[in-house]
Amino acid sequence: MEKIASFxxxxxxxxxxxxxxxxxxxxxxxxxxxxxNCKKVVIGRDVRKSSPELAEALLRGLTEMGADVFDLxxxxxxxxxxxxxxxxxxxxxxxxxxxxxxxxxxxxFVKKGSVPFGYDSGLNEIEKMVxxxxxxxxxxxxxKIIQIDIMKEFINNLDKFYDxxxxxxxxxxxxxxxxxxxxxxxxxxxxxxxxxxxxxHEPDSNFPNGVPNPLLPENRKxxxxxxxxxxxxxxVAWDGDYDRCFFFDETGNFIEGYYIVGLLAKSILKxxxxxxxxHDPRLVWNTQEIVEKxxxxxxxxxxxxxxxxxxxxxxxxxxxGEMSAHHYFRDNFYSDSGMIPFLLIMQLMSEENKKLSELVxxxxxxxxxxxxxxxxxxxxxxxxxxxxxxxxDGVVDYTDGVSVSYSDWRFNVRISNTEPLIRLNVxxxxxxxxxxxxxxxxxxxxRS
Numbered sequence: 001m002e003k004i005a006s007f008x009x010x011x012x013x014x015x016x017x018x019x020x021x022x023x024x025x026x027x028x029x030x031x032x033x034x035x036x037n038c039k040k041v042v043i044g045r046d047v048r049k050s051s052p053e054l055a056e057a058l059l060r061g062l063t064e065m066g067a068d069v070f071d072l073x074x075x076x077x078x079x080x081x082x083x084x085x086x087x088x089x090x091x092x093x094x095x096x097x098x099x100x101x102x103x104x105x106x107x108x109f110v111k112k113g114s115v116p117f118g119y120d121s122g123l124n125e126i127e128k129m130v131x132x133x134x135x136x137x138x139x140x141x142x143x144k145i146i147q148i149d150i151m152k153e154f155i156n157n158l159d160k161f162y163d164x165x166x167x168x169x170x171x172x173x174x175x176x177x178x179x180x181x182x183x184x185x186x187x188x189x190x191x192x193x194x195x196x197x198x199x200x201h202e203p204d205s206n207f208p209n210g211v212p213n214p215l216l217p218e219n220r221k222x223x224x225x226x227x228x229x230x231x232x233x234x235x236v237a238w239d240g241d242y243d244r245c246f247f248f249d250e251t252g253n254f255i256e257g258y259y260i261v262g263l264l265a266k267s268i269l270k271x272x273x274x275x276x277x278x279h280d281p282r283l284v285w286n287t288q289e290i291v292e293k294x295x296x297x298x299x300x301x302x303x304x305x306x307x308x309x310x311x312x313x314x315x316x317x318x319x320x321g322e323m324s325a326h327h328y329f330r331d332n333f334y335s336d337s338g339m340i341p342f343l344l345i346m347q348l349m350s351e352e353n354k355k356l357s358e359l360v361x362x363x364x365x366x367x368x369x370x371x372x373x374x375x376x377x378x379x380x381x382x383x384x385x386x387x388x389x390x391x392x393d394g395v396v397d398y399t400d401g402v403s404v405s406y407s408d409w410r411f412n413v414r415i416s417n418t419e420p421l422i423r424l425n426v427x428x429x430x431x432x433x434x435x436x437x438x439x440x441x442x443x444x445x446x447r448s
Contacts, residue, residue: 006106007127009417010118010306013097013106016050020105022057024130025095028107029061031129034136035122036111038062038090042083044072045095046180046241047203050105054095058107059145066139070148074203076180076242081114081335082154091117096241099213102205114333116306155187160331162343164191168350173197173226173235173248177212177219178204181242184339194346197230199223212239214246214254215325224252234346234356242338244325247345249356256371258283259360261321262290264341267348268319269294278312278320278328281399282412282425286367287321302400303414309334323372323425368435370426375446380415380422383446387413390445409438413446422446 004024006014012028014020033041041062045051055071062069070087072079077094084092090112097104109117117123129135172194176182182201189196199222200209210219214237223235227248235248247255265277265287275296279287280303291298301311301320305328308320312334320328326336349356377383387402391411394404401414401423409428416423424442428435 001128002131004127004130007119007123009120010116010304011106011108012123013100013104015103016054016105020054020107022053025054025057025107026061027130027133027135028126029058029093030065030135031061031126032091032093032109033062033065033067035125035129036091038065038067040068040070040087040089042070042072042080042087042089042092043095044075044077044080044083046076046097047074047178047205048095048097048102048105048240049205051095051205054105054107058093058095063143063145064138065136066141066143068143068146070146072148072150074180074183075151076184076338077108078243078332078335078337078339079150079154079184080108081110081333081337082157083150084110084112084114085333086150086153086157087148094241098241098243099211099215099239101211102207114335116309118306121306151183151187155184155191157332158188158339158343161329161340162347164193166350167193167343167346170194170233170346170349171197171230172346173199173223173230173232174201175199175214175223175226175235175237176201176203176242177214177238177240178202178207178209179212179238179240179242181238181338184242188339192346197226197232199226212237214239217254220248220254223248227252234349236342238338243336244327245338245342246325247356249360251357253357255356255360256323256364256369257321257325258286258323258369259363260325260341260345261323261327262286262363263348263359264319264321264327264344265291265296266294267344269296272296272318275318276315278308278315278317280308280322280324281397281401281403282372282414282423283323283367283369283427284403285410285427285429286363289366290363300399304417305336366430367427368430368432370424370435370439373424373439373443374416374421375424375443376419376421377446378420380420383422384413384415387442387445409434411438411442413442
């Protein structure tokens with residue numbers, strides 16, 4: 001079957017205008033409204049230069065099919081996840097390429113109730129309709145465009161996840177990376193007893209300080225520098241559409257997302273004893289131990305937001321976390337949030353009267369991990385078979401790629417959905433030396 005390059009597993013994403021342009025956005029608007037029979041759709045956009053033009057084309061496509069469109073303007077992805085159910089819409093579309101370079105943009109979709117809409121849950125049908133120019137009949141009466149600001153309601157909705165009275169007057173560096181989170185931080189600031197030290201706070205489509213991707217080591221320096229300058233208790237940096245946030249302890253150490261999953265599970269189980277916590281299979285031992293100790297039940301799922309959200313719905317899980325810093329909450333329409341983890345971690349630090357380093361160093365010592373290491377290969381699938389054969393003496397699990405466990409170490413390797421990459425994660429029990437040794441052993445085998 002013919003393919004459109006920008007249609008990916010979870011969204012539409014690519015370079016503008018080569019892979020994604022106003023013409024495609026218009027057709028996607030028409031077909032999305034037709035496929036879901038939309039009467040009401042919520043849309044929003046990130047700060048990229050190409051976002052207004054794509055939004056205009058998308059709006060035209062949706063309204064020509066008779067759908068009324070609530071336009072949130074500049075916002076974060078989680079405002080679409082909140083706004084779609086809040087405004088009782090039949091679907092939502094966010095125009096964003098998150099942490100990708102400035103020349104990229106994308107479209108993320110949800111159905112009614114913010115249920116994911118990815119390639120195997122409808123996006124493939126949209127692709128077929130666009131390829132066949134099967135855009136449907138225009139409505140006799142076009143839909144209305146309603147410009148609406150729901151920031152206040154969005155911030156109010158966060159109230160149910162934390163208690164501001166339990167948060168100490170911490171000094172916190174907040175780095176918006178010139179993405180979209182600045183206005184949300186301004187809106188919540190007077191509810192929190194903290195002092196915010198704002199870095200790259202204004203949304204700016206030029207990304208003068210680099211693309212908002214805190215996973216790039218070179219992008220972490222401004223957060224660390226500000227923390228040292230102001231002697232801050234905590235550093236938090238967001239990606240462009242702020243559905244993910246990343247943490248730095250008081251010494252300026254960047255904390256792997258894996259350990260944040262453990263902390264959030266611990267925090268949430270305090271008020272939801274016996275709850276189910278969903279996690280991805282890349283790194284698991286720390287999460288499983290913490291959940292067990294806190295009286296919860298750990299449930300493993302395939303990585304990726306569509307799978308995690310589906311598994312959470314299936315088992316009625318209160319929280320789901322991925323080491324990639326996507327954190328999902330049942331009471332947030334099973335959606336990921338970059339604001340809720342920020343609030344919960346500050347509350348946990350305050351309640352336990354511990355610095356972030358004290359909360360995580362114990363976990364890091366107990367379960368050292370490699371972090372995710374990517375290798376580009378001509379034939380990732382063949383290499384995966386070789387790995388299965390070489391390590392078949394361990395306990396093997398095929399939930400996502402292949403995970404192999406031994407008594408004191410384990411690893412997961414999986415193939416990227418979107419690129420010719422193999423992704424490796426290694427963890428050990430209480431031995432950083434063994435972790436480094438096994439990581440090197442696996443990398444040299446993968447790259448041989």
